[in-house]
Amino acid sequence: MTELKGKAKGGAARALALTSEARTEIAKKGAATRWGTGVAHQGNFKEAFGIDVECYVLNDSQKTAVIGQRGMAVALLNSDSSGTALSRFVHGKTISKALGANLLKKVDNPLIFKGSDPGAKLPLPRKIHGYEVGLLIDICQALVAANARGDLLPRHAKIVAQAQIILGASAKAGIQGLVYALAGYDRTKEEVIAAYKMYVAEEAREYEKEFSPELYEQWYRLYGLVKPERGRPWEFKYLTIDHIYKPLAKSAGKVFSLAKASKQENGEKGDKIHMFLSEIGVKALRTQVGKIMGIASVSRSREEYERHIAEQIHGQRSLNL
Template sequence: MQENNEPKGKAKGGKARAAKMTAEEKKAQSLKMVQAKAELASMPKVIAGSNDEPLKIGEIELECYVLDDENKTRVFSQRGLASALGWDPSQAAARLANFTEGGFLNPFVNNEIPDLLRGALKFKNPHTPGYMIGYPATILADLCDAILAADAKGVLKKGQEELARRALLLVRGFARVGIVALVDEATGYQRIRERDSLAKILEAFVAKELQPWVHTFSPDYYEQLCRLRGIPYPPQKRNFPAYFGTLTNKIVYDRLAPGLREELKLAASKSKKSGRLHQHLTQEIGHPKLREHLSSVVTVMKLSNNYEDFETKFEVVHPELPKPSTRK
């Protein structure tokens, strides 16, 4: 039987519409698609948090995330913010807009809230298609303050008692623990934050080409390194010992490629004359090799009782590479 490869459903309709388009219309549509892809690529990405690990405050659950932008913005999803206030998530955008613009709460909100609601953040979640919409997490505290102020003035309408009850519940939760700390705990971001403190140490050894990859070191690597060295994790002083950078050089860079450590120092110096570092760590080869090596390192760490035990086992699995000859 001959297979029918004719498009069906939406695909068939799309093909029919494309056939009717003029050359100018096709060009405009193509440009629109390119612009949409560019916008999506430029959006901040989620680095911590997931929809199945919400922030819980009493009976209220909030989808929360941490983004990879400059400020590491903590956000609540638009749907999560609406759910926290007892609204239908599908009507989140309209309800939030009407909530402060010309509504009964307008006299009680600060000047920043309307702008923040209008300028909702678009961001990419690797676990969902397209993009998500959210707001800075601190905006919820401002909204709750406005609701409670309106309630105190007696301007809440009949049937809005539940809104005031939820606002009070949320504010009490925020008062017990800072909202940023709550989001960090719910998303696991505090583990990444501790990792970043070590990244700053490593930046003294790693040239610019490699710095974006410093953050590919998993939290397991630092947690196991702390365990083997007898140091609490996360560190009590919020910073890892400076010598961790030296250990990482020996564990990673001395075993990743011959002469890599020397190249890193050369590339980091002001007298660098050639960008040879990328020959060792490229997107196609160097980066995958780094991840592969780190995975092996963590496995050996987990099998070790202390740092001396780790050194013995690690030398068997990943012996130090010979230094390249300096002869011309």
């Protein structure tokens, strides 16, 4: 091992003489020099919303509200996103065009500040990457606008729906907060969280899946199926194909085939086929779901239901599961 000399030897000796508390304090000061702004307040969405999104209020003059880099991806994309997921998403060919150079530049240049791991006995500062929360709103607005122009792909449907939910909930919570502030009403933390959760749920209802839960309840009843703890019975797959998709067109299920082909080309595992229908196809789907739900609700037995279905879909044979 190389022998320490001069100042280096003296510095090492002083470091060994310091208490652990003193060394921690020196590390904190070093981090402050390297990373600049610190955190005044820190929290997480997990307890209230069930998603692991770290959030911060920086100790700067603007008291900047920040979401961690990974948290930004989790909020917009999904609960399993990594720290680099947002960057990969925005730099995709279609999405990068939808967002534009200005938003891409902001994603590529996150805020870097110092924070610490919550719960640690002597928390050492760590470098944190994050984004001012307004960037999430800007990205959501750009995605919704691009989707309205027809610039996005069917596989982006889930993310656009999430963007709509975030925008709607944030706008309602924001205007309510403004009125409260102007009226001199100071809400508690619990009230703020409860109100936003309510708005999120309200917005989500606008983007529920095309298949009504009532239809599934009727299928459970008519076919005597037991509800599994997770997911739905495998029989529902064939009921959906034969009673919903294939009758959408006289050409032996052409609408279903086109949607399935579009999913294979543009979709991902787990995507639902109805996400890949055209606007006309979606309207036809909703009409067909309504018809089948009506038939199911007035049928007293599986046999009666299948007889009506056979008549409805131009004399096709009753389904035998």
